[in-house]
Structures are given as C-alpha cells and as structure tokens.
Amino acid sequence: MENEITSAESIVKIEKRLRYISGMIKQNGRKILHNYPITSPQFVALQWLLEEGDLTIGELSNKISLAFSTTTDLVDRMEKNELVERIRDDKDRRVVRIHLLDKGKVIIHEVIEKRQEYLQEVLDGFSPEEETILNEMLDSLYSRMKQVNEK
C-alpha cells in the first residue's frame, strides 16, 4: 500500500537540499583529487575495482554508468599511468579483465582515506543517535531508489 502523496513544496525543498549537498561533496572531492594524479571518473572506476576485484570493460561500464567506448578510453589512460592493467581472459579471448596495480591501489586507498576523514569531520557534528538515524535513512533511500530505477 502506498503512503499519502508528499506535498510538492516538500519535494522542492528536498531536491534543493540534495543538490546543495551534492555540490558540497563535489567541491570537497575536487579539493582532494587536486593532490593526486587521477581524475574524478578515474577515482570512481578505481574504487569499484578495489571493491569488486577485477572487472571486465562491460561490468565496469555498468557500474559507473558509462558507454563501453568511454570506459575503454578511461582504462587506456589509467593503463598508460600504470594504475591498472588489462588481462585477456584465457577461456574467452574476447573478454578483457581490468586489474588494479599497486600504484593504483596506493592512490585509491589514500584518496578514500581523505574522503573518510572528511566524512568523519562532518559526522563529528552529529550525536550517536543522529548518526544511527542517518544510517537508516541512507539505507531506506538507497533501497527505495534501487526499486524505482529498476522499474
């Protein structure tokens, strides 16, 4: 059963807040990446590789919601910088698996740490109760968005 419709006014407010927050996060992300030899899309890709292990071009493209050809170029540049390497699958020679190299691993770990420090600082302004609520909220938001996006 669906709940009552949220007022339009409320939606506008929430949309605005989300936009401002995402602007803040973007701004902070820029500041951090400025000290590292990777770009924002590269960061996203590397983080997925760290989290999921080796991924094919297709899998990575889906994770980061980009066209195959965009991902190919992205990987080209990261390979040139020795952040990752391509490994041809022995069973299926069509498939290329992207593997995180040490240099990439060090960088991505450091950047993630900086981001976590930032988050830590933000959350220092929260009580433990608020933090619990935030966690639950993000969980709900995520699973609900997943539902809606998959429709």
Added chain:
Amino acid sequence: MENEITSAESIVKIEKRLRYISGMIKQNGRKILHNYPITSPQFVALQWLLEEGDLTIGELSNKISLAFSTTTDLVDRMEKNELVERIRDDKDRRVVRIHLLDKGKVIIHEVIEKRQEYLQEVLDGFSPEEETILNEMLDSLYSRMKQVNEK
C-alpha cells in the same frame, strides 16, 4: 564540545551508501537529460539561473564550482543554443550578466519537473514521519558540510 568519534566501520558504510545513492541519482539524471538538448553541467547552470535570476560569469562559476574559463565556454554553447543570453552591464562594462531565455526556461522547468517526479516516486515509499526525519537530516548534513568546507 565535540561528540565521540564515529567508528571507522560506520564511516565506511555511510560512504558506501552515499556513493551508491549518488550513482543512482546520476543514472536517473542521465535518463532524463537524454530527452532534452542540454547536458548535465548545462542543467546545473540553468537551474542556478532559474533560482537566482541573472548571474555574472564569476557568480555562476562560484555556484557551480568551475573555473571562469570553463563557465565562459559553457555559456558560449548555451548562448549558441539560445538557452541564455549575455547582457553587458551598463554601469560596469567589464561585467557580463547571464540571462535565462524563454527556450532555456521551458527546458529547465521540464527537466526539474521530471526530477521531482522521480523524487516523488522515491518518497512515496516513505511514511510522513520518515519524510520529516529525512528533511531534518538533510538540513543538518548541509549546514554541517558548509561549516566543514569553509574551514
């Protein structure tokens, strides 16, 4: 006085949630913009112009956290597509004010509406109480981030 330090584990979890959610929003945004003749950065710029009224290149650059020259190019393309126009300030001939044109206004309104419909759908899964909590949470997050970013 600061609250107790959030556990590292919790931070990791929250970071991950935020990342997933922003991925979802990005994915949905792409889907919507696909039907309109504007790009994602252009959308952001137009939305600020709608919200704030005419802005100078400098003001707009700050709003969207981009270099002046990037904004100049962005405005060039939007001007070519008749979404906005440049108006020289009469008092101070150095200043250029970016003004939203009708075509741009129609597009930005429609895109915002689509985004709000999406948010509406997401929030339909929430009870009024949850929604109130969400609102408060976003408020806290925003003001706290602003504090931290300005340090």
Added chain:
DNA sequence: CGCTTTAGCTTAGTATAACAAATTTTCATC
C-alpha cells in the same frame, strides 16, 4: 591627468570525458 593595479571576462592550448556508429576479434550454433 597619466600611470599602475586590479577586476572581470575571454582566448589559447591541452587533456579528458562522453557518446553513437562502424569495425574487429572471438565465441557459439547450426
């Protein structure tokens, strides 16, 4: 006034990102 500095924006130059369409290579299947 005449000079320098500053502010606001644009240009130039380069690298990256993003996509659609065409192509290549390999696999699966008939």
Added chain:
DNA sequence: GATGAAAATTTGTTATACTAAGCTAAAGCG
C-alpha cells in the same frame, strides 16, 4: 565452416575542464 551474436576497440565528433596568457574597463594614486 558459414553465420550470427558478444565483447572490445576504433573513429569521429562534441563537450568539459584546467592553466596561463591576454584584453578591456574600472579604480586608485601620485
């Protein structure tokens, strides 16, 4: 083995994004 499909890449084009250099108008100052 021919044919079609799948996975990546290449091609071609446009948009984003930055730094550094340049331009023009305003402001400050002797």
